[in-house]
Amino acid sequence: MQTDFPLFPDQASSFALQVDALYFGILALCVFFALLVVILVVIFAIKYQRKSDDEVPRQIAGHLGLEIFWTAIPAVLALGVFVWATVLYFHLITPPPNAMEMYVVGKQWMWKLQHPEGKKEINELHVPLGESVRLTMTSEDVLHSFYIPAFRVKKDVVPGRYTDLWFKATQVGSYHLFCAEFCGTEHSRMIGTVHVLEPQDYEAWLTGGTANEPMEVAGERLFEQYACHTCHKMDGTGRGPSLAGLFGKTVALEGGGTALVDEAYIRESLLNPSAKVMAGYKPIMPTFKGQISEEGIIQLIAYIKSLKVPELTNME
């Protein structure tokens, strides 16, 4: 990947240059102030060395102008850095709407990843060059943190909720994937490799090897296995709402308020169904907590996402 003794990480995502620019910007500021103070105190030490034991220098109480000066300058500079860093942050956490979706489940001590097309990976992630990729992540047990230094991205992976991160790889190669949040005995072996492939190589990789069931097909199978379809009829005549075209919509809730139907909402509705019931329906859905794995939930989500507004009126 690199020489034996690198001093700087690879720059392999569209963020790398932006993050590094901020890094060097702050570094320049720090070097300036550090040198300023160091040079001053060294000059003072040389120039004002004590000449005799009973020497008493002039006692200067202070200087209001100077105090205001060196309060205001750091304050203004600090706020400037704040604005720069925060604007960058919002860019780093806001995936473009057309990003490819992939899914991550962390557990002690491995990363389980799945592509919408069905391909599953452990401790390896293949992504196409130049495509925006958004990862939806959760953990089966303790806190983990998904970290790809060469991409300058990191996000905690939290049990009981979904977090996400996105990136656009800009350089073909293999890069470290680390768990950055201490997670127990083999924390430092919860590592893997991210492979950035040319788009055609990625397609070849995706279709190569053993045939995998696409996530939405796996989800559909689960949907029938758990008899979801008996209530969530596609034509809306069931005891539960039709899920077709529901993903991404904002729905009214029983008892007031609204909720956006996103990954987290679907997960909550499976595990704690009565928390947010859609208006017009009764809280009769049983919980599936402990019955469907995190990966199964993610496959169900992929299936529900794939349900377009119905032309499928003749399901029954």
Add this chain to the structure above:
Amino acid sequence: MAITEQDVQASEDAPSVNYLNNGYGLKSWLLTKDHKRIAVLYIISISIFFALGGLFASLVRFELMTPEGDLMSSDTYNKVFSMHGIIMVFFFLVPSIPATIGNFLVPIMVGAKDLAFPRINLLSWYVYVVAGILGTIAVVGGGVDTGWTFYTPYSSTYSNSNVILAAMAAFMAGFSSILTGLNFVVTIHTMRAPGMTWFRLPLFVWSHYATSLIMLLGTPVIAITLVLLMLERGFGFGFFDPNLGGDPVLFQHLFWFYSHPAVYIMILPSMGVMSEMVASVARKRVFGYEFVAFSSVAIAILGFLVWGHHMFVSSQSTYAGMVFSIITFLVAVPSAIKTFNWTATLYKGSIVYDTSMFYVYGYLGLFLVGGLTGLFLSSMGLDIHLHDTYFVVAHFHYIMVGGQVMGYLGGMHFWWPKITGKMFPDIWGRVSALLVFLGFNLTFFPQFILGYMGMPRRYHVYPDEFQVLNVASSLGASILALGYLVPGAYLTWSIFKGPKAPDNPWGAKGLEWETTSPPPTFNFEETPVVTEEAYQYGPIEEH
């Protein structure tokens, strides 16, 4: 450092009974209510824990010399770095300066006979010792592997180590620190000598006042957080584990609500030490006294409002993160004010090249790096990359070890003649300051580079390309260890063989230098009356 004949004369005329020879035997020490004796008890006990924490640090650095995990198992490694952190934070850094130098000096500096509650002061030491014993039992009985941060649900559900015992030890240590803080606040408010107005207080007292406020207001929160953790682990209460209906991120909010302010418990006292030492080294009033004093209070207050900067990638609200980020940037301002005022104090001073000066300069250098690298981590866009890497490890060691330990060692040298009544060899003091400064930088500077390259913290094994910098860091650590062992040796030697110290060996200002070395049990023969400002080496010129 010439000692004039007059000085020697003065100390020979001093009353022969001082706090050290006023009673011998174990009982006279273990039941003492004298703040100075309690300070000595604290010095001995925190030194033991510093040595223990340092031993664990050495094991970490030994293991990390090679990328493979070849010295110990991963479980052992995780326990070693956890116990290094828990011991250093709760049993060394938090009490380090306040319970020792602060305990000794705060009453003397305000012109009082003792702290407001001498029995509570002794109680705080006993609570600390019991906490220390509990912590030691946790270590000996198999250790704890959660890191000093005790993050849930790992600590509450998944870890197979002595979490409850270790949390109990940290919980108890917290009470010892609450008692110390309470004593300082009441003493500073009510026991100042006639004429000792707030703006005549030495800056050391101001910084201890600010520290005490944090101890009083922040420590109860960590206490309750650890109780919640113990209840979840012991009885399955669902506070933090999502499987029990809890929220793991809630723990982080509660933990850092104390532990970020606690970082200022671990730096503010050393800033107070530096203000005293800079004034003495330059023989000059601290430039902008009021600004330095209020910057301590500003740091204490702002310090309570920045805890979320430990959680930028934890899934906390983005907008909350923005608020935490901007307030964190504002903490840079009072830190900058202090640094510039210390620099200005040296301007046109009368600077002596002794041990104190070496420690002051070393501290300035390390604190500059530690403080400035905080700017990288408060930047949200950059913290995504840097969070939980060695960059963070390097940054907080520059603050806590480069700052607080440098301040503690510097202060111990500066007030050693007052505490023990003996002089140490100045040449060795300068050598130790140099060793610490060089060893420290060699240990921790490479870790900034490692962190930016992406090496996560708490890694037992690591990819090969990180080895060279890790070896450099381990080499530095051995120099640093030497830098800590050398003062241990010559300071101990000086207790038995060192020349007798005059009352004011450095020609410094302050009530502690007006009493004898070592001071009498009640500090002063008669209550001092203060008629001048702090650090009044000569007539003060206003600008």
